Amino acid sequence: MKRSFIGIPTVIVMLLPLICSVSVGSVNAGCIGDITGIDYGCGDTVIENCTFNEDMNCTTKYGLIIGADGITIDGNGYTITGPVEYADSEGIHNKGCNNITVKNLNIKDFCFGIYFMDANNCTIDNNTISYGVGSGIWLFTSSYNNITNNEINYGKEGHGILLSNNATNNVLKYNRILTKNGIGICVHESKENEFYHNFVCGNARGDIIVEPGYGNVGNNNTCNITANYNDTGTGTGSSPCTYSCYSGVLVLDESIKLEPIATTTTDKDKTRRDCGCVSPSGKIFGCGDVVTESCTFNCNLSCPAGHGLIIGADGIIIDGRGYVLDGVEPGTCSGLSVQRSGIYNPGHDGVVIRNLEVKNFCNGIYLKGDEVAGNFVYNNTITNCEIHHNGNNVGETATHGIKLKYVSRSTISDNRIHHNKGGGDSCEGGGNGIFLYAGDYNLIFNNTICDNTKAGIFTKMKPRYNNISYNEVKGNGQGGIILRCKCSSSFDIEHNIVTDNKGPGIYVGGPDNKLRFNTVINNRDGSIYRNDASIANGIRISREAYNTTLISNEVTGNDDADIYVREGLTATGYNNTYRTFLNFEDSVPGVECEQEVEGKRMVVWEEVIEETKQGIELPPVKVTPLMATLIVVIALAFILYGYLRKRA
Numbered sequence: 001m002k003r004s005f006i007g008i009p010t011v012i013v014m015l016l017p018l019i020c021s022v023s024v025g026s027v028n029a030g031c032i033g034d035i036t037g038i039d040y041g042c043g044d045t046v047i048e049n050c051t052f053n054e055d056m057n058c059t060t061k062y063g064l065i066i067g068a069d070g071i072t073i074d075g076n077g078y079t080i081t082g083p084v085e086y087a088d089s090e091g092i093h094n095k096g097c098n099n100i101t102v103k104n105l106n107i108k109d110f111c112f113g114i115y116f117m118d119a120n121n122c123t124i125d126n127n128t129i130s131y132g133v134g135s136g137i138w139l140f141t142s143s144y145n146n147i148t149n150n151e152i153n154y155g156k157e158g159h160g161i162l163l164s165n166n167a168t169n170n171v172l173k174y175n176r177i178l179t180k181n182g183i184g185i186c187v188h189e190s191k192e193n194e195f196y197h198n199f200v201c202g203n204a205r206g207d208i209i210v211e212p213g214y215g216n217v218g219n220n221n222t223c224n225i226t227a228n229y230n231d232t233g234t235g236t237g238s239s240p241c242t243y244s245c246y247s248g249v250l251v252l253d254e255s256i257k258l259e260p261i262a263t264t265t266t267d268k269d270k271t272r273r274d275c276g277c278v279s280p281s282g283k284i285f286g287c288g289d290v291v292t293e294s295c296t297f298n299c300n301l302s303c304p305a306g307h308g309l310i311i312g313a314d315g316i317i318i319d320g321r322g323y324v325l326d327g328v329e330p331g332t333c334s335g336l337s338v339q340r341s342g343i344y345n346p347g348h349d350g351v352v353i354r355n356l357e358v359k360n361f362c363n364g365i366y367l368k369g370d371e372v373a374g375n376f377v378y379n380n381t382i383t384n385c386e387i388h389h390n391g392n393n394v395g396e397t398a399t400h401g402i403k404l405k406y407v408s409r410s411t412i413s414d415n416r417i418h419h420n421k422g423g424g425d426s427c428e429g430g431g432n433g434i435f436l437y438a439g440d441y442n443l444i445f446n447n448t449i450c451d452n453t454k455a456g457i458f459t460k461m462k463p464r465y466n467n468i469s470y471n472e473v474k475g476n477g478q479g480g481i482i483l484r485c486k487c488s489s490s491f492d493i494e495h496n497i498v499t500d501n502k503g504p505g506i507y508v509g510g511p512d513n514k515l516r517f518n519t520v521i522n523n524r525d526g527s528i529y530r531n532d533a534s535i536a537n538g539i540r541i542s543r544e545a546y547n548t549t550l551i552s553n554e555v556t557g558n559d560d561a562d563i564y565v566r567e568g569l570t571a572t573g574y575n576n577t578y579r580t581f582l583n584f585e586d587s588v589p590g591v592e593c594e595q596e597v598e599g600k601r602m603v604v605w606e607e608v609i610e611e612t613k614q615g616i617e618l619p620p621v622k623v624t625p626l627m628a629t630l631i632v633v634i635a636l637a638f639i640l641y642g643y644l645r646k647r648a
């Protein structure tokens with residue numbers, strides 16, 4: 001009898017639910033998996049990094065369930081909305097997974113915005129949360145987590161941030177918490193947590209309340225009502241925090257009086273008064289103003305001359321809320337003096353600049369310490385900003401996307417820095433995406449830096465102990481990551497993707513630097529610059545880069561030698577993938593390093609899937625995306641084989 005295949009599509013259709021159940025559960029619009037491309041929807045268990053591509057409206061008890069260590073949920077500015085029928089619903093549910101990041105997500109109408117239980121070393125950053133009767137963020141028996149830059153408001157009851165049941169050694173920084181009816185920060189039976197630069201005002205049941213627990217400390221917070229807690233700094237008046245609230249809003253300087261809005265103004269005054277960066281006290285900062293209070297943009301602000309905003313106090317937050325600060329035209333940017341900048345900080349510590357688009361200035365953002373006295377700017381943060389089309393390339397300039405001079409212990413993260421221009425081929429010449437001139441212990445991570453005239457990231461003047469990690473650096477005109485100074489030392493450069501730059505992918509000019517787990521591919525000849533920091537190696541070890549360590553880097557497809565080490569220097573390493581090289585070989589015997597690798601290698605890690613059935617949580621099962629795919633393929637093969645035998 002002739003075999004028929006007419007029924008096979010029907011079998012495959014019947015198996016689709018099996019495929020979905022093995023992968024993640026239901027298929028809804030929402031968070032796209034980086035590895036598998038799976039569209040994680042409401043109630044699904046996420047086992048890989050994923051990024052939202054649209055809003056999610058959920059009728060499930062949980063919005064998303066974390067199911068593996070080490071993953072990132074990137075909301076990408078979208079919103080996840082909860083149901084009304086579950087009294088204990090949670091936007092993000094995490095039980096037992098570590099090293100998790102939840103960022104850039106709007107969460108509303110769940111009882112609990114984010115709930116972490118037995119979760120350590122996680123990051124909750126730049127989320128906006130409105131919640132029900134529970135809490136905005138609840139850490140239960142969870143330690144060593146960072147909660148930063150979140151806005152939590154409109155809780156019907158409960159607490160903005162709750163740390164309970166031995167939640168220890170967590171750090172809360174730069175959060176804005178106005179719950180209305182609850183407690184702002186509640187610490188219950190937990191110890192040794194730290195609070196810095198939080199704005200916690202207008203919470204009916206108290207701003208920072210510590211119930212049993214010791215060693216909970218902080219500074220530079222804004223609040224009025226506390227229990228068993230005081231900032232270590234000097235409070236304003238009788239405030240237990242460094243700064244006090246004025247009717248639930250921030251007043252950094254009691255000499256500043258709240259001014260009523262004028263009833264009649266000229267068009268120019270009206271524009272100035274109504275549009276700008278608005279402080280909680282009602283003060284509006286416009287073009288060229290010195291900002292002395294934290295403020296939030298309420299419009300796109302155009303500044304055709306001078307600086308956009310000038311930082312005038314320590315510990316303030318500039319929140320762009322997605323608006324644009326536009327310099328209109330960069331203008332004359334020549335010389336090495338202070339050129340006009342979108343945000344200019346002449347020496348203040350603890351400043352946060354976030355959620356802002358900056359374009360058409362000479363420098364996008366400029367943080368500057370005192371060059372003469374050698375005083376450094378400390379603990380600044382630039383996060384979730386887009387900085388582009390600043391500077392020009394007419395003559396010798398010193399214009400950059402983000403310019404850091406004498407800046408230490410600061411964080412540059414989650415920014416898009418592109419199409420910034422500059423001219424001149426000196427070490428201080430303009431056109432770099434990020435330019436670091438002296439400074440130690442800075443963290444530059446998770447940025448996209450592309451299509452800048454000069455390098456993606458460029459360092460000089462003896463910077464040390466900086467970390468450059470998880471950045472995508474591509475299409476720049478003089479290499480990707482350039483440690484130009486012969487005293488750029490003790491850097492950790494890790495997990496970056498550096499590709500398609502003109503010049504070297506990574507250039508190292510100083511000693512004792514470590515390069516690990518970087519992908520450095522397809523960097524090309526054609527840079528307009530003419531020095532050894534412009535040759536299209538994958539990794540170029542030059543100048544005085546003694547004792548460089550290379551571990552598990554993928555370095556292939558570059559126009560010049562994939563790994564080049566200047567004669568006389570020492571560079572050691574192992575498990576690197578490269579094809580062409582000069583003065584370097586992996587030190588581990590048996591590692592084949594002269595074979596060209598086709599395509600990009602994928603590292604598979606163990607992940608935890610958490611399933612629930614009839615309200616009872618089952619033990620976690622260790623799987624990987626590849627394992628899940630193989631299970632599906634094997635199951636399909638057996639079923640199809642049985643079907644064909646039966647038909648025969």
